[in-house]
Amino acid sequence: MPQTPVQTQPPQGAPGAQGAPGRGAGAGRGARVPAPQVPPEFDGLVIWKMEPAKLLALVKDPNSTVFQKAIACKKLSIVGGKEAVQPMAALLDHPQLSCYARFGLEPNPDPSVDETLRAWLPKLSGRRKVGVITTIGVRKDAKALDALTKLIDDSDAEVAGAAAASVGMIGGMQASRALEAALGRTRPPVFPVVARATLLCAENLMPANRTRALELYTHLSATTMPGPVRQAALRVLNANTQAPPGAKDWVPPTGEAAEKDKSGFLGR
């Protein structure tokens, strides 16, 4: 056994006076823009240390600032339970806090989150509706498939695209039928999203329902599909299905070249 690697040098790498805002990554590498003063109303650590009950009180309190509610939602993303769902959901139509509400709700495993998001879907529009649709997709809420399928035809292309993407992420047979139908009726900019969502759906189906998955891949290999989607589908088909009959455009060489090549490579 050789000598043990003993570190004899003083500690290195612990970057100096850690803790104070302003000593960021890269500090000490050279002149940097000085850190701004942190306004006391924008210091998050006090809120971060709060118990869930106090965090909830902050979210519910109409006198809380946007900052206070934002940081509370972030912490509730880790510690919030069922009781945190409705107070955060109430922020889903807030212009600045809707993203924080989703940040808090998205990883919460309580099933009431799904019911709540479904209930909010028809109440929202524009970006905030897009956000809720996306969170439903991330949470793979299959009960939302009917509502999302209808939204693929929404007049707002961002809403329609988000709905298609979420249907693809949720996956399953119902999703595959909805997306395959949408491939035939949607136009850009929604159509490419539907194609990508169908690709996701096919990939998700492959282990459990190979036949249906290969049907989807075959559909996606049509020349009318977006190039990257078509190529992705073709790679899967190449690896998983029998090769089709020989290429019809190819014919053997004739004439002088063929005569010379009769004896094979060594005769050239």
Next chain:
Amino acid sequence: MAEEKKPVTRRGFGKALAQAGAAAAAAGPVLAQAQAPAGQAPGQPAIGPVVVGNYSMTDQLVFGGIGIRGRGMSDLRQLLGDNRVKFVAIADVRESAREMVKSTVDNYYKNNECVMYRDPAEILERKDINALLIATSDRWHGPMAMWAAQSGKDMYIEKPAAMSIMESYALADNVKRYGVVYQSGAQRKNQYAFEFAVGLARSGKLGRLLEVHADTAIGLGTVDAGGHGWWAAETPEPDPLVFNWDKWLGPCMWRPWNSAYPDRGRGEFWDFHAGLLEWASHTVAMAQWAADMEHTEPVEYEPEGGQFRGDGIIGRYTINCRYTNGVKLVLRNHSWRLLGSCSNLFVGTEGWVETGDSGRIEVSDNLKPLLPTKQGTRYDPTAEHIREFLQCIRSRTAPRADAEKTCHTHVTSHAAWISAQLNRKLTWDPAKRMFLNDEEANRMRSRAYREPWRMEALATSM
């Protein structure tokens, strides 16, 4: 004995490279390739990787760029110096950055053809562009990579690659699904001293491997791990044609504008920072490579010592991780042999090796006969790393820092960071992609994207 030369810092190297690039640009592309510096054979490019073979027979690779500043400019100069590459467009939400890149590219090619876009979506729509150089800040690396894959474009993308465990998986899945070539900016995978150290471990010259150590200095020590930061005072937003704050924020949570964010970089703001991965992108990648564990992650993570507060800043730290085969991965920001930044140590039953950015290598006495006769010096291996990427575009094979390996490096580093933030031991199931019996940790596997951005992926935390 090590060569005694004036130490070259990463910044200093970049500056020297910039001067070389500027000189080459001033001379024009033809002259830049015809006039070789002393010691270099005539006909080789003055900057960038040496290109041999009959590349004139093939079409050029048409490149675009997204979010190129500081580090990205170094990558760009390497690309420009390679005669297989034609760089044609830049997209950036920041006007000054767009113009800087256009100026550099147009000066190099002696034309006015580099097209500027405010929205990256426009560059993704260009079917004539084969590949992208993406060097935005951390928060955009994952989404941009997924969009690029969905657009069928190969990419060289700066690190860290993803902001969360689930984004790491989603990124790798998208790259695999669309069959594009991905190289992350973990350029040390093409740096000689690290290759040598990894080679000792993988060839069995260290005996049975026991521990692989990674210097993860920056990150935990500086990022507000628990407080999720602070907001700077609100100031009037800039003209979006000059600086598009909404698009700069991208998938991160909304906050009021203050120039401190873009001017100070990702720094201490949790929203903009990938935690340990500032250095772990390099050093954990190297450790996983040495341990032949590039396609999985450790199953245990345990922060060591009493300095983990769990709710705020963390100083000196060690995080002990363990793979299923018992090999330990140790992440620490202290007690290195001062061989330079981004150090790695690999320990086996029959020897050890440590190296870092200095290019110097130290080994146990029994392995000293294997050391190169001349110790290395610090150099930037980006040229080699980019050259490998370009070759992989041609061969459609995976480079050393492909998305799959990068994913596992990132999952490992994020899992370790989560254990540090929670200040407790965690058990990870690589197959299920989840922590065992720890709901809080599992909730921290992902970060919701701000609307309207989304991650089209099967990998979610649910």
